Amino acid sequence: MVANQNSVVVVMIPLPLQGHLNQLLHLSRIISAHNVPVHFVCTTAHGRQVRLRLQGWNPNAVSTIFFHDLPIPPFACPPPNPNSTNKFPSHLQPLCEAATHLRDPVTSLLRKLSPTTKRLVIIHDSLMSTVVQDFISLPNAESYTFHSVSAFSTALYTSKKVGEQIRELIESKGVTEYDLSFDGCFTSDFKEFMSVQHEYAKLSSGRIYNTCRVIERPILELLETDARSRNKLLWALGPFNPLELKRKDDGPIQRCLNWLDKQASNSVIFVSFGTTTSFSLEQITEIAIGLEKSDQKFVWVVREADKGDVFNGNIIHVELPKGFEERVKDQGFVLREWAPQLDILVHPAVCGFMSHCGWNSCVESMSMGVPIAAWPMHSDQPNNAFLVTNILKIGILVKDWCRREEVVMSAAVENAVRTLMGTNEGEEMRERAVSLGQEIRKYVLGNGVTQTEVGSFIAHITR
Template structure:
């Protein structure tokens, strides 16, 4: 790796994501947005295997085609990497915690890189995941360095996490404040106690940062950002809403499958707004019993669907055990639904799928990547949160933005979700007047969000303001 040595650089940017796909993906997209301004050199840090995987999964642009984005992939110490447990009562992916802990060992190679880069620029800007604060802590020894904490979740979720007072103010944003029961706006059952300790330890380093960056849009979360900005100001920090980071004008790509056809090609044969996309992200593993209920619910709904059936990502992706395991679907299921359903067992091109005009809904775990991608494409959501910030995001999309409906109440999150519940949720979105109204709202917000990232749009102007600030 050749380090840029042009001493005339006004600024060099370093991005330090947590090496989980939902976090890496967002900062990879941000690297593209920053790199297009004044040819700012952008350096992206990751672990060797996870960085490579994230680049292979990336959609909408090719990182190898941008000359001023530089990738630094470092090894981390070996760690015990348990497989996902589909039968755990707590759906949090605790099998990924050893990876997160091991990633904190990036501190020393990152410190070495920061010292080298600091000699090539007037200002060194480090944007780090809120869960990688300890990795960048040595920046304080560099006189020309400053950091910004990136939150990979919604502003809504951070507002709830910030204080009970802010949580109470959020109640005023919905038509029926009493519907926001305590279990909906708390983090009960969302994390393991071990991961809570990890979060709190990493968030301590946010005190050293100059500001906070969100992958969100003021079109979507202006009232919540209005609550967070005074909090940031009291801590002498700036706040930036620069999302959506993901490309919003997707050129559809043909994605080959072993049997010769991909989900995009299949969607090309369907009519507008008739297909529901069913996918639960990179950290969800269902029990065999739940998989069968999903299959039966989709079949009985009589709606067209694409269903991504895959296990959660493993912490150690070099593990030779096949991650895309073949679950046992009900006997004859794929044959019975072949004229209106497609089962995808490998990595699916989510942005391409959500951008397709045939897609009329998205059954999702409500990870923030999935939420903001769906909203930016104008696709309504059937919300089925599992853990972490997902229950909060489900409240945001159902109660505040009103572009989604719930599969089931969060208070029943440890129970099996029945086929009839899944069937009813799909039919409500795809085949009812209520669903059509939700779809219209989602389409309208999607148009406004896409407009916001174009010239003179509110997000574009905020990004230009951020670039102006770091190149001051």
Template sequence: MGTLAPPAPDHLKKSAKVVVVMVPFPAQGHLNQLLHLSRLISAAGLPVHYLTTISHSRQAKLRVHGWDPLTVKNVHFHELFIPPFSSPPPNPNNNENFPTHLQPVFNASILLRQPISDILRTLSYQFKRVVIIHDSLMSYVVQDFSSLPNAESYSFHSVSACTLFFFMWERMGKPFGIDPESEFLKGLPSIDGCFSSEFIKFVNSQHEFTTLSAGKIYNTSHVIEKPFIEFLAREEIGKGKKQFALGPFNPIIVQTTKQQNCFSRHKSLIWLDKQGPNSVLYISFGTTTSFSHDQIKEIAKGLEKSEQKFIWVAREADRGDIFKTQEEDSVKMVFPEEFETRVLKAGNGMILRDWAPQLEILRHPATGGFLSHCGWNSCMESISMGVPIVAWPVHSDQPRNAFLVSKILEIGLVVRDWGKRKELVTWDMVKKSVKRLMASKEGDQIRRRAAELGDNLRQSVVAEGGTGKIQFESFFNHITRNNLN
């Protein structure tokens, strides 16, 4: 598999003087992004320590795709203990779309402060410089690094630069103007309904500690978000701190098992091999979304009526600890009568109820679109693979990620307006959205733009002089500065 990272300088090959510590937030989209970044940094020659709870460390390693973390010798996993906590199952009929059932997990994450502080102190004795890359939602947890003379931190933001910029710009009272006629403002969704009140309090509790960081890291690229990256770097918002757009974190050359026999290759990929180019819609709503039974039935009917081929990852939202799900408490998606039977018999689709190799599916030439919740992790994977998106945002950063994808980049379309988020999406709306992307001239044009953007993004991290390559080299040179011999 190819690597996006530059070769390590000679002095670091001989004796590593810098260590990088990853501190992810305990939610799948956050865990995955920093684990991918660990691969890039370790490939460049630096040891990386990945710090999270026992269950979330197992989850990150189990679900990562495109590479195998167990084969990377200089990524070290620390499985930290926190006292047991109660986390209810997801409620698909909850009035709030935000995954409030995970809030106990988020609250429990603050208990990692002491064990992480102990590890940082130990590493500070062993290395000349300790570089902490922490999720912005773990700013409270890593605060004790400031007492170490040879430690510095970088705050990682797991959302698009577009979403982050508008959040900060609005929060700071719009410290500079943007042309009201700009495409950046036309149709910009509000953040109403994006977060629960308890989660907002949690975010605010982290805010004062983000000022301790030496800079910010984004899983994005100038190729796709240059204006927003530049907005974030302005003095009014960036406050003079270093800014690094190091994306995409996910592999752009995906390890594939095509040469292996059919017993070791995922069944979805074997099925895709039999389909025509750009003929299959991949459907996944991430790990924090649970739809009502009525909504599931509408989606199923809309897919059937669209007469388009599809792979649907039909999973309920994660619990706080995915390894403690009790069978008697598990919730299974209920489809219309005989739906699965008809789909299988006709050969028009595949329904997956377990984890799917998303990167390999998106990279497959038969995949022509992605019906997605528009979590940023999924967006970046789809963009880097050149696959257009049918956006169905549900909460958090997703509405504004969908805005970026559909209105700014024009590589997707939105199923429904965010202002109508409480209304049931009917089967006819699903059908029309799917057919717009998969079976229309408009969809062909969107697909071409997505493929071109994906090519440009991949080139940016491998070609000499590419903006992504330059950004990574700049970051690497910065954290290994001052001739640490």
């Protein structure tokens, strides 16, 4: 035994893409709040990236989170292709492949930490499973796979049996026409990458989700039954994002928040499509015309998708229609930098969110009680959009997935904004979204999640 040995040490291994990084850094905060040391392992550039973009708390103030920024081999970093009809961010695949080279330095870290603790717990992104595979050589190590997407989407993708049960559940609610396939969601190269990672994920003791019973109870129950049949465990520890934010009036967001302060309560739609989406000039133009014609107030994030290294190279300035920003200066606010989404969603002026339906964005919007105009682009997003619109009924579709290769015309954008912001249908969605947000906050901030899911997980790893 080592003097002053920790009963447990957690090592967090995210995939170095913003949506994945962000979720596991927030989970690190939740676990470290229980006096458990957490080692957050990332590539050098992406560790810096996620800390710069962090919202709701200061990682420098948390003494039990230790950051390990590790080098990876150079990799090709092509720019995103805004004119591709397939919106999957294939330009980021070289980064994902390069990140698998973290295996050796991660193994070295695990071997260094193993003698300092009774139990070494590795929480890894499902797409970083090959990186942690050597944990099995350590007698006191165990791993848990984190799925960065909804339980709904994970179940459909990973379990034929649970997928069939989910379809029966959907049909029992009267929904008969729907498409829950993954056609067009990934490239063939990325499917192959996922397949390799999922093979090694079988070494883990269970799965962790950024969701909660309030959002996905029936699906989680089906997944739990399936997990138990394979002697695996499951925890829904979310939402990970902070629910009580202290506003910081600094940086590029200050002008945006100052503009929102001048708007009436529940009068603004937030328009943002995440860090992996690039639009053609034609599509940007149609969005601009649709927002302008909607006569609704808006905040629109207009930026290129992240590159493999956001610190390398010039930021591409996205062109808007000539005179647009001048014409809408009283109607809307255009934000060209990376947007602190939580700060915007929590603002009382914001009452709608036009989103790509990445799971981060969905959970943040739900937890803030904001309904969604769903415009999925790739990956799990079409299924998240289905969950939002058809199951939770807190949103509408901007674009059907079957028409994914078509440009969305300004009339469709205008109609989605008007429906969400100015109709009885939209008001009913907003009431359901607000109610869901209240239930989530009660579950997380009250005596719910602390005594159940998170408490159960902490009790398990410190057993």
